[in-house]
Amino acid sequence: PSAAAEQELTDGFHLVIDALKLNGIETIYGVPGIPITDLGRMAQAEGIRVVSFRHEQNAGNAAAIAGFLTKKPGVCLTVSAPGFLNGLTALANATTNCFPMILISGSSEREIVDLQQGDYEEMDQLAIAKPLCKAAFRVLHAADIGIGVARAIRAAVSGRPGGVYLDLPAKLFSQVMDAEAGAKSLVKVIDPAPAQIPAPDAVKRALDVLKGAKRPLIILGKGAAYAQADETIRAFVETSGIPFLPMSMAKGLLPDTHPQSAGAARSTALKDSDVVVLIGARLNWLLSHGKGKTWGDAPKKFIQVDIEPKEMDSNVEIAAPLVGDIGSVVAALLAGLDGTWQAPPADWVNTLNTKRDENIAKMAPRLMKNSAPMDFHGALGALRTVIKERPDAILVNEGANTLDLARGIIDMYQPRKRLDVGTWGVMGIGMGFAIAAAIETGKPVLAVEGDSAFGFSGMEVETICRYNLPVCIVIFNNNGIYRGLDTDPTGRDPGTTVFVKDSRYDKMMEAFGGVGVNVTTPDELKRAVDAAMDSGRPTLINAVIDPAAGTESGRIGNLNPQSVVKRK
């Protein structure tokens, strides 16, 4: 045989797979098609779990939340142009939420794209992706695949995590090269997310500010959940005795029933606190930009813990910026709580606890209503009990009323168990998040969906059945977006925010072999969810909610522009 035949070869396909496996990537979420169908098949044959979706946006959302849950970049694989574009919303959302993910898309050859010669699915994908993500790379030569994958992984998880785009032109996959040289070209990423130790004087400054506090408050953000420094954070909160307020996806870092939880006294906590410790939480719209009536008139001092130095002073002056990774920073703060540390004044703690307990007592009767038609509070009262009984279940949540009310009513008991619309308030994350949560953790998933929110990713019920995932979807069916009563004043069409009356989403799940249930009372709802959680079978529960029960845009209606012009 010729020397060439003796020489063992490898190619782009194999180098991409070897590079991913070398770096511990075990799952790919995607939609097959030219030029990456065979890449998916070959990756699957080599032991990577390849989860095929019905739309790339959902695959991208799955990859993003996989990154949040595991601290390894979730990988989404798409075809060129339209498939790539469908993945971009998820990539941009991941970047906004600081979730590490890599969108890998096949693409057209540069020479054709740059001459605009009309290739199949031609698009300058790298240029389009760049403004929407944290980093973007393209690989043209097989020998560069190892470095390209390594750069994408490190960019996704180091510093502030985010979305990375990796552009692989079709011809790269079939490029061959010497197998030995190929193996040598692979790069194992060493320490991709190194500890970022805070400067000692920054720690001292923060502790001095904290020691001067009369009414301190700790706000835990999703960065604190992502950091997986759960014990250190818990120790800091409990040793300091400072009341804490969890942002939506930080719920469960300490149980919402914890004696220091100020969750149910949020407005008092924000208004009356005098020193606020932000841990992995940005002072963006979700915290009213740290100013205005939400924060009261008394001067506030902010201590901010964040891995991103540029986040400091984004909205208001930060008296004690603490740049570093949350695990290292909180450990340093905890170590600084030496014998001189005084617990917060009892009157401050009691004020918050009294307010909290009042608000919980006021809400309680509304959660017990076992009537039909259900309202949001009655239905959520049942689901609140489910999560209390099953604290390791993962709760996925989106909608308007369905989201805003569930956030306050369903207590969480463990970290990283509540996955929701995040910083953008984006609809459509539901099924992608539910699929990845089930696949990455093996835990049962309860997806509590507004009927409109569900509609953005609802076709993935087939994907859930195909992989037989332990996902229980509860759709709050109030016949519409926000409510189900809108009308068209001309009488010609339905109102712009209503859906078909008395629709039966549970039939959709039955279409693919899953379990469909229609419920009209909280008791029926609880029984159906318990059965789904016990069986682990894909289940969709159509929970009939009174169409009059909601309010427009849930709790953020004030963000809507108002028309002052009245037509004659």
Ligand SMILES: Cc1ncc(Cn2c(C)c(CCOP(=O)(O)OP(=O)(O)O)sc2=O)c(N)n1
């Ligand atoms: C991608 C996208 N499109 C549209 C919206 C606007 N929007 C939309 C369309 C929502 C759905 C609310 O209806 P729902 O049925 O999901 O929930 P409720 O009826 O319980 O309020 S909530 C919201 O902010 C959005 N946030 N994100």
Ligand SMILES: Nc1ncnc2c1ncn2[C@@H]1O[C@H](COP(=O)(O)OP(=O)(O)O)[C@@H](O)[C@H]1O
């Ligand atoms: N490991 C980490 N260490 C420190 N900061 C982190 C870490 N991971 C993420 N972050 C920061 O956490 C912040 C998360 O803020 P945000 O998404 O606004 O949370 P929330 O919406 O829950 O308030 C981001 O500014 C991000 O830079």
Ligand SMILES: [Mg+2]
């Ligand atoms: Mg609705």
